[in-house]
Amino acid sequence: MDRREFTKLLGSMGLALVPGKAAASHPHGPLADGVGVLVDTTVCIGCRKCEWACNRSNNLPEEELSSFESKAAFDSYRRPDASHYTVVNEFKPNGEAIWAKTQCMHCEDPACVSACIVSAFKKRSDGVVAYDLSRCLGCRYCILACPFQIPAYEYDNAFTPQVRKCTFCIERLDEGKAPACVSICPVECLTYGKREELIELAHRKIERNPDRYVDHVYGEHEVGGTSWLYLSSVPMTELGFPDLGTDAVPCVTETIQHSIFKNFIPPIALFAFLCQIMWLTREHGNSDDAEKSDTVDAYGGGDEGGTAS
């Protein structure tokens, strides 16, 4: 084993680690009959009833409905947290108020699902990204990974903290009902339905009212698509939404992961290779170690280290 061989070994490992260019942008792809919600921010009146309904439906700390009528909440920008799965914020990009509701986007290729060490997050066949508390170890990698900064953690709970985020009102969906926030909305700002149909609906709306909307359905392609979709009169980045590309976030890591572990061939090959080196170089171990080490040193570099100290 000389230095050249060693470099070759590193090179071959490196190759396995660099993802191929041909990586698909959707490791899993949009679901055929996933559901979703279309949020038309041009319709929203900022009544915050969805927040109240969400808290009630998900057994979050409840407050009086009337307390949600206060406009003081709009004074600062709020994010969903462990006891609020959805919040409405007010923006005035052109002077006039626009309200935007925020919650988990239920991504088509969710970073949280890809990240989770024990698959506590799963993408159900209906599109819901659901959390299974019984698996979770609280590593919070899902929180780190989410490009929308959605999952929240109960940092002040010493023994039984949970990851918290919009559940898409799973129980209501399973009963055939719409999510609580959608049901309560007094102005039909939120539309619940099949994601594909919602995308069609969104484009029809834009076509019919080109002056009302920017020609972009936020969530149709962002990070590989999301179940929640947004229409607006200004770019969504002006309503506090991140500017994201169309590649699913997990695609690079999963490509790396899959190339390292492709049928376990690379690890087994490396194992065999190391064993082989061990076998091939066993000679100069005991017998001629003395002469060898005079000229050949760690990684083949000769060194005068033997003479001084």
Next chain:
Amino acid sequence: MIEAAPIRHKFFTRGVYVLLAIALFGAFFAAKRFLYGIGAISNLNDQYPWGIWIAIDVASGVALAAGGFTTAALAHIFHRHRYAALVRPALLTALLGYTFVALGLMVDLGRFYNIWHPIMPSMWSGHSVLFEVGICVMIYLTVLYIEFLPIAVERFMGRVGLPGLLGSLNGLIEFLLRLFDRTLSRVMALFIVAGVLLSCLHQSSLGALMVIVPYKMHPLWHTPVLPLLFLLSAITVGFPMVILESIWASRSFGRKPEMHLLSSMGKAVSVMLFVYFSFKLGDMIIRGTLPWLLQPSLEAFMYLLEIIGGVVVPAVMLMSPKIRHSVPGLLASALMVVLGVVLNRINVFITAYTPVYATERYFPAIGEIAVTAGLIATLILMYRVMVMVFPVLAVETEADRAIDGRRDTQKGPPIKIAALAGRRNQ
């Protein structure tokens, strides 16, 4: 021939008391975490779910424990047997390092009692980088303990003397130890190779962890080749850790460091640093991120500090035989490499990370620092205990001294040390 033996030395010194105090301070905050939660002692929140417990306790801990696998590979796979004297201390550092990674996680994980979940086949998550890291670390930790077994067996074989009633078991235990000894020496080679393989896998995967946050990471550090860079830097930092540890342990126990071995390691490190540097530079050129360095920002400063202070300067220093052969010179350059890698992990996991909706910059709370410092102090104390109980550090025998004496005047043969357990020279 027995080459290693437990150190006979006073356990309590002034340094030990200082370490004990640091450990206790950390334990106080750890206790607070188990009463009031992670939020009570840390600055972690929904913007910054990971802090120094991941960047230092886990990522740096794993990287700095790399001495275990690089030294094992050098001595046993590439058969540079003269380095065998360094294998045991490096193995012990790795063993303790990984054990403390697990201990640190017990503080950081919200539901620490579920830490074993990734072992369950029903929970396996092949798509998760963290799963790969977790499972490899668990298996590797087991392998490390198996690799350490011969040392434990050596300590007690032929010396089993349980008192009183238990005395009747002496013969049986003695028999078992001998059986162990024979089987272990046969299969140990496979475990050593497995250890190297597992290390390569999870050292690189640790880098892949942050690849999943392209929108939250500074372009100076976010690259798809992060796994490769992590692997290279882990391999590079292995020897400097062995160097540091040897020099410090010798100083603490009043022995002579194995300078002839350490200096040649130093030379190899210099080469590896240049390789690592060229990969870093190449990656930056390909991604066109060099202009980021010209903008005056904390990120640019930290990046330059990491690369110049932790890679370029020590690489140049180690090229000089004069520095390499002097104890302070070697110590200083090894320390710079080690700190450089720690800084790199901190940069990747903390400096580079900006939440989408950042309202503040993360800086560790006193509780986080105390827990991390406490873990490190306990680790050093455990190292001291272990080398005093188990035959880890090589002894300078009369024969060795004779060889060393010759070494001073001529190019003498290196110390011969049997491969696997130090004492088995078939």
